[in-house]
Amino acid sequence: MSDLLHPWFMPQWQRLCAQQQSDRLPHALLLSGPIGVGKRDFARALANRLLCHQPTPEGPCNHCHSCELRIAGHHPDLVQVSPEAEGKPIKVDQVRLLIDHLHSTAQQGGYRVVIMEPAEALNTSSANALLKILEEPGESTLLILVCHQPGQLMPTIRSRCQRIDFTTPSHEQAVSWLSDKLGLEADRADQLLRLSHGAPLKASSLYDSDLLEQRKKLMSGLADLLRGRAAVTDLALQFNKFDLLQCLDWLNSLLSDIVRMQMAGLPEPVVNPDMTRMLQAVAKQAHSAKIFALADRIQEERVSLMLRQNPNRQLLLERLLLQWSDLARKT
Ligand SMILES: [Zn+2]
Incomplete structure (x- = not known):
């Protein structure tokens, strides 16, 4: 075959x-x-x-x-x-x-x-x-x-x-295909698929590319930002060279995890289990209105990127990161 x-x-x-x-x-x-x-x-x-x-x-x-x-x-x-x-x-x-x-x-x-x-x-x-x-x-x-x-x-x-x-295959079928193809343990294949909305070829190219490294840097930057250990401008400069649509996607998946934990009372994140501590902290502190406002902003920026309106990447990132850091503030 x-x-x-x-x-x-x-x-x-x-x-x-x-x-x-x-x-x-x-x-x-x-x-x-x-x-x-x-x-x-x-x-x-x-x-x-x-x-x-x-x-x-x-x-x-x-x-x-x-x-x-x-x-x-x-x-x-x-x-x-x-x-x-x-x-x-x-x-x-x-x-x-x-x-x-x-x-x-x-x-x-x-x-x-x-x-x-x-x-x-x-x-x-x-x-x-x-x-x-x-x-x-x-x-x-x-x-x-x-x-x-x-x-x-x-x-x-x-x-x-x-x-x-064409739709995404069943999770079982995708995990089995991906672990065979890349020689991975099932739980590793499962994580890649969660980050790729269940799309097996996307998960496979995520594994092959430096995207996983970008995600790691994005996640640690976001955690630093919440702890006041990083500045918005510096992080925006660093993420500027990243795959921006992918970054929006990851940011969005963090918000979905937070919403599920807040609304459905899930104890742990579904899509980003590697960020459990950060997400639990945000879910505890952040007002849901702020989370939905950030989700709306991400959606707007996504549309503008998809329509190839060539936005200022630095500004776009700064706005998002500022809103993200604001999630940890009490007011
Ligand atoms: Zn032939």
Whole structure:
């Protein structure tokens, strides 16, 4: 079985394979679901199978001419379109180049697959240009749009695709997959998954990247701030280089833990058990109005970052850290 084909995708995979076998595959698929559940891997697994001239039930044969071209990394019938830099839009010129490519190159006797990711990075002009392909994609061509937030896509694009929804797998399945993949104890895999909202691929990249180190520094900075052992400006300067969206996410998860402890009376945090002492102290002292005000602020900053409004990172962090340090104040 291919490394790309994760066990929690089997229902979607089998449905599409059945559609292909009965020649009912649509021209465009919209793979939709949260970040880090493996939509990209699914798109690649499907592309690999469709490009192969002698696919087996497990996937591509990896021996035919088409598979050789793909493995060598230059299959003319596999096109991937993504923003030129993270956070930037997919430009109309990129879509025009794609149209030219689809019209000018001959197919290798099989399917042609375009993977576009993330599809919500299409702006109005590139989305309009893409509509032309969706209306006349050409023979045996499949366009796969990978999308984390389908609500941000133009309805005219959405309505021309067959939508396939992906959700996070069961916690058990995710823990078992992650511990196998990374060779971890189940409780370590469990912690990584909690920090990743249950998304296995996100948990895996969290383990591989220096994000865990960033989280450690953020957590110890937050604890120092509450004890009056660190200054807001210095910490903001230090966190400035961190993955800001991820930091907001972590901060938010601390607040959810605090709210659960205050409202539901849980003795210990659920998502951040490594920060139990700090969180117990805040849950005891902080007024819930302050906690919800901070949660609102995080949500606002999140939206502004997602809309790529390029906020002043230092100021953004200073405001948040100031509000966080205020949680420990009595008034
Ligand atoms: Zn093959």
